Amino acid sequence: MRTTARASAYTALNLLFFALAGTALLAWTYDLTHETIARSEENEKLKLIAQIAPPATYDNDIMKDTAQLAADKLLGGTGTTLVYRGRLNNQPSIAVLQVIAPDGYSGRINLIIAIRSDGSIGGVRVVSHRETPGLGDYIEIARSNWITGFNGASLENRKSGEWKVKKDGGSFDYMAGATITPRTIVKAVHKALQYYAQHRDEMFANVEARRAVPLLPAKEK
């Protein structure tokens, strides 16, 4: 009896030890890498912004002309987000919004969306996602040009019923094998346009605050 108890205790402790050792290793690796990862994701994002907001569309320093936007369910996230504001001759010309599509096939999809002053899409890019590789990853510009299908779309030239994938009766393409992924992105882009239509003026107000002050709360209203 005693030996059984002892063997059980040994087994349990052994398992506990490996669980702790595994957790420690993961925590250490995370600590070692998370800053580098955040930096390279930030760099990726800046590259993507340059793709969808071409330099000809603005003459200010778009990376520095930012404002905090309060959380809004049309933007998908729960925290404040940064908007990059492009101006041409001091007139608003393009806004780059950061939007979250919350219901992808495996979690959130982070998007950036450039919207021109006439309310049409300058471009959409996926910043990060966890969709199934080989199936749902065609949303990345590096893998397919599906995402360019949004270019030029606006609330005027597409009625609200058209903001769906073709399978659901809308006007946006999708690829067989993965429809949940494009569906959530179409929805998120549609909502971002609605947000832009409602908040355009306040988004571009506050001209003095041209520097990014990410720690301050939104002061637009």
Added chain:
Amino acid sequence: MTYQGIKDILYNGLWKQNPGVAQLLGLCPLLAISNTVVNALSLGLATTLVMTLSGSGVAAIREVIPNETRIPVYILLIAVLVTVVQLLMNAYVHPLYLVLGIFIPLIVTNCIILARAESFASKNGVFASALDGIAMGLGLTAVLVVLGGIREIFGHGTLLSGIDMVFGEAAKSLVITVVPNYHGFLLAILPPGAFIALGLLIALKNWLNLRAERKAHGANATVAPVEGGCSTAH
């Protein structure tokens, strides 16, 4: 480790016990992804890397693990290794991560990794287990690439599309258009196409085995049926 031992491990992984066409293990994620050559190669290489690490890891700790809890410990070890590899790749080889790294979380669900940990690494040394991981991984990669090639030709009419993601813009010229103006054949791209193509590959391997055996033993030899199959749901 003898020369013969090394040769046996390589032969088992690449041909005799090939995970793709003989053991038939871990097919669910693999069949889904093998729709182009480049996807298949990416997933195959990522799997090989993880299998090599998990094999040597399991072999290194095999003597201190009680028999009753070995499976949970193996799974724990594999999951930790996979996450560590993913984080390190993301931080230090970011361009490679963008291509290969996204396949890595998918590998945890692949039961060939656990199967090799249980049936090989838990009974062999660190070096032999690492070698087994490489051999099994490459065997799997080879099958996946052939499968990816067949499906890509029939499905898209091209070969090596997406290669520029792995080797840079310059490699774009390597993309071969086998059938110009091809309209696509959906069945080949979807999972049923993968099963049909894999079935043909298994038949081919069995036929080759049968022929080799006939040659060796005369006309009345019989071939052993394909064994295994993974009952684990993913």
